[in-house]
Amino acid sequence: MAPTDSLVRVDQVTRKFSLDHSAVTALDKISLQIHAGEFLAISGPSGSGKSTLLNLIGCIDKPTSGRILIAGTDTSHLNPSQTSTLRREKIGFVFQTFNLIPVFTAAENVEYPLLVQGVSANERRKRVAEALESVGLSSRAQQRPDLLSGGERQRVAVARAIVHRPSLVLADEPTANLDTLNATHLIDLMRDLNRALGLTFIFSTHDQRLLEHTPRIARLTDGRIVGDSHPDQSKGAPYEQVLAACIS
């Protein structure tokens, strides 16, 4: 699906954190535009601001300055309840450490976002079955997270992120805790869902395996975007070169 509409617009966003008597700038006047249906990686070394940027786009943190628009809504004007509703309806989350509810089965974990939305029991059952089917875990539906492998847990997390049919899925280092095989499967799964459902995926990573499957990569260093390009465009201008250019 070709990217057409602007789903996320990050406009001159700065995020500073207070640390004792000083302030640390995690993001510095970042601007970014992401269209519906895109598959975007935010890449960069540790501490570059990847997770902070994802938190801001996911409305679980507020920028110090600048604004972020999700599907045309300026999130800086939303009260906590409206922000909560926006996250509930428009955004799905995949976390590095899976963050499944340990006392729920895989199916119940996937069902949870629908429960919060107040979807009827019949509709919940149907959508959970579809979501688990789409990640290939129908047979593991009744298992609790502690009986699933790391790869399976992350696939459950992906199913949970897409079950309520959000516009946007945010994944923070989704392959960081997976071995190569599981990481590859997860990347393929996310890419397939992106193509098949037109879901917009934004994920942070410094996993080269994942970047190789990513059509668009925004590179962050010290809170600034130092590169935002299609992989084909970035060939011949590797990350180190971009960084060197930025520093110089």
Add this chain to the structure above:
Amino acid sequence: MSKFLLLAFRNVFRNRRRTLMTLLMVGGGVAGLLLAGGYFAFMTRGLREDTIRAGLGHLQIFTTDHFKRDEVKVLDTGIENWRQVASTVSSAPHVRGIAPRIEFYGMVSNGIKAVGFMGSAVDPDAESSLGFASQVTGTGRNLSSRSSGDVEALIGVGLAKSMNVKVGDGLTLLAMTSDGALNGVDVQIVGIVKTGIAEMDARYLRITLPAAQRLLQSDRVTNLVVGLDATENTDVVYTELAPRLDGLSQQMTLKKWIDLATYYNQVHTMFNGIFLFMGLIVFLMVLMASINTLLMAMLERIREIGTMLAMGTPRSWIVALFMLEATLLGILGAAIGVGGGNLLGSLLNAAGLHMPPPPGYTVNIPFRVLHVPTLMIGSSIMVVISLALASILPAIRASRLQIAEALAHV
């Protein structure tokens, strides 16, 4: 909602050891209250029955004017046709018998000196048929309705000492008759009574009803004591009898035993006070310990709460979840406490334990624990409320977590 309840229920058992400790603490509190309350209930019930059997009866009938009476001419306000009144009352269900009484005052003399007494006149047969306890706990015997010649009397141990008399000796009673004349009667002491109260022992005197009527020159009685088959039927019989007494020639007043048992009411109030104090201590202990436990549970789940909030879970749901978990803990703890407390109580009852005699008594008191349903319900509600209150602080802290910080929590 059922999934939410399921989540709360499973969370309760997430850390089984901690949950077990909490349940034992809550259950122990409830069981302790049930044992203490059950023992108090046993003692209170024993005191109640002792009070009733000591002669108070379950109900007493007076003329309405009795409570405005002149203590010198006591029978001026007495019941005239008391046999007719007794007949009216005795046909009511649950009534086991009726004993007429005269309460009177006068002087008792040994020929050398005279002192005042508080007298009561009874029908010995009616008293014993109602199972009222024997009056003589000192020396001698009880009054007999079949005595020949001499008027029998029981006197208090203090009065006997004051008058320097013993069983078999004679005394003269002096009292004011209904028409204001001073009358006297000679009595023979058949028993010395110890009531346990020194002031009472110094003034106590009891004779038979005919002797008192002869002394007071009246065939009236001051009151009728009604004995029932069970104390629990007091209210039912009271409701039944009150209208029956309305149509009589004299205006009557019916009193329940509880309205006349001053000492019982004082002891009952004291036990209630002690029990409430114990309940308050258990309540605070459960509250403080539960706050700590629930805070620990919350701190262990910070990232999970952050995840739930990130997925758009309303913060009020997080508060409700923690309060629901605590309430479930309270319900389970109460169930364990009620079960354990009753089991322990039954075991203690079966063991046949006895407590040392209290001051003034010579026999051990049996240790029994009553199973009181209202106590079980009250204690259970108390701990559930305690747990729910204890969860407020952790619940609010959980709901106020910053999502980004919670997700980064290690």
